Amino acid sequence: MASQNETNSRGMSATLLNLEHCTIRFGGLTAVSDLNVRIGENELVGLIGPNGAGKTTVFNLVTGVYEPTEGRIQFSGEDIVGEAPFEITKRGIARTFQNIRLFPSLSVYDNVRAAFRLHIKHGVVQAMWRGGGFVAEEQGIEGQVMEMLDIFKLGKFRDVPAKSLPYGDQRRLEIVRALATRPKLLLLDEPAAGMNPTEKVDLMKLIRFIEEKYRISVLLVEHDMQVVMGICRRIIVLDHGVQIAEGTPEQVRANPKVIEAYLGQ
Amino acid sequence: MNPAQPTSKEMGAAQSTAVVAKRPRGSNLVARWPKTLLLAALVASFVLWWFSNHINPYYADILIKIGINIILAVSLNLINGYTGQFSLGHAGFMSVGAYTSAAVTMFVAPSLIGATPSTALTVACFVLALYVGGLVAAVAGILVGAPSLRLKGDYLAIVTLGFGEIIRVIFRNIPKLGGALGLNGIPPYTNLFWVFGTAAICTYVVLALVHSTYGRGFIAVQDDEVAAEAMGINTTRYKIVAFVIGAFFAGIAGGLYGHYTLSIDPKGFDFMRSIEIVVMVILGGMGNTTGVIFAAILLTLLPEWLRTFEQYRMILYSFLLVVLMLTRPQGLFAWRRKTKPILAA
Known part of the structure; x- marks a missing residue:
């Protein structure tokens, strides 16, 4: 590109x-x-x-x-x-922070997922209605998030709250999260x-x-x-x-x- | 899935995966079959109403109060619990909905549907009144939310508290709405079906919203606003959405309340009412809808159980609250938010 x-x-x-x-x-x-x-x-x-x-x-x-x-x-x-x-x-433009700023109570998976906000089509109404388009989009996002987590060797921590990751992994997760904004x-x-x-x-x-x-x-x-x-x-x-x-x-x-x-x- | 031989590294990963709790967050029953559960809850509330003649009126009264408190607590939980914006104005939004919907059924409806309307028309009018009440409360939510959401924590709490008090004073000074005496003669439309049906819809809306990629933004805003903004999340917009949806359901709860007690006065929506709802959210565990529902039930029942202690009732109630907060500061039902160990010792 x-x-x-x-x-x-x-x-x-x-x-x-x-x-x-x-x-x-x-x-x-x-x-x-x-x-x-x-x-x-x-x-x-x-x-x-x-x-x-x-x-x-x-x-x-x-x-x-x-x-x-x-x-x-x-x-x-x-x-x-x-x-x-x-x-x-x-x-x-995406960034990481000097003193790590993850979303501590969200899981590793959800930290990356939250950064997909810019690239989703659904909003309040679709999230409530849960139609076919919404489900398909969510599944697509799940696939992309897991792919990124696996590339950066964070896949096994998928459901762990971000705050309880080891320090080095937190740094890596922050980079992955920034990359998720494309x-x-x-x-x-x-x-x-x-x-x-x-x-x-x-x-x-x-x-x-x-x-x-x-x-x-x-x-x-x-x-x-x-x-x-x-x-x-x-x-x-x-x-x-x-x-x-x-x-x-x-x-x-x-x-x-x-x-x-x-x-x- | 991977056809290749697992390397020792992958084995290690698999082992530590076993230590990590298996259940993906949000893949519980509610997230998997949200619409089915909503339908089941609606049917259940219909059945409850169908048999309401067989329920002791005292219990029916408590059930209605429980249902209204669930709506209030679950909707406030979206603002306070998930989005982390400490609002003390929920009773204010409730009063806006109560007065508006009462005004619709008392002053507007008779001219629309005549003096002796059919049941279907009455029901339609009631639903319309509830919605109008909710929508006006939602507009109030925008009016309060938009300017004050630049504030954080304590400051936001004070502004929302001020809003609640202003609304109360305004209603007290509108003669058409009964002034300080309150509005009497509201038609008795609220029943168990409407209350629990709304509670089910409210719970569904909040859960469906939060369990989506869009909705993770609410929790992101609570966790770290600066980081959320840096990840492309419009934090102001999220806060306003939370306020609007929360206020909408508070307004509907107010409408249900008004058409149940048949008389509303500004005193019923004071600061203490807001605090009551906030306590339910905190006790249930901020951002834990199941916990908040249980807390709403518990805190509605508790004063009733304590009736045997007569004049000591409210002292005991407060005392129990203190004990609960000391022993379960993370919320009564905070199993899921617990930090899971990652590595084996």
């Missing part, structure tokens, strides 16, 4: 997300300042920076939780500033937080797998250098809300500004 317009004359993929001169201020604090980010189709981009650099704020800007004070945000060529989070999700762009907010080295390796494989299987773009916010350097072909570095570097992992690693931001002078 994305591969059709994969390349243009400059050898880069078509623009999916475009942030132009985005600034957001909270009172006197400028959390993100004049940020320009461009993400192409089927691209895996890393967004890194020290604590408080404004990485999660960027996510909240893109997903409509905050509105930028200045600047504009375009997705697939259309302005999305001012839209509600659910409308932005409808356009094809996004074009997946935003992952510190997916490796709290994971041990083995889990991190699994996570890297998982992210690569998602990128290849679903042919979507991924924007990854991460603290863990091993993970970011391992999978991203392009990395953007933020410090104090300002972009200080951008490039391949090697370029970023060698950039004196980045070293200074992380280690101090």
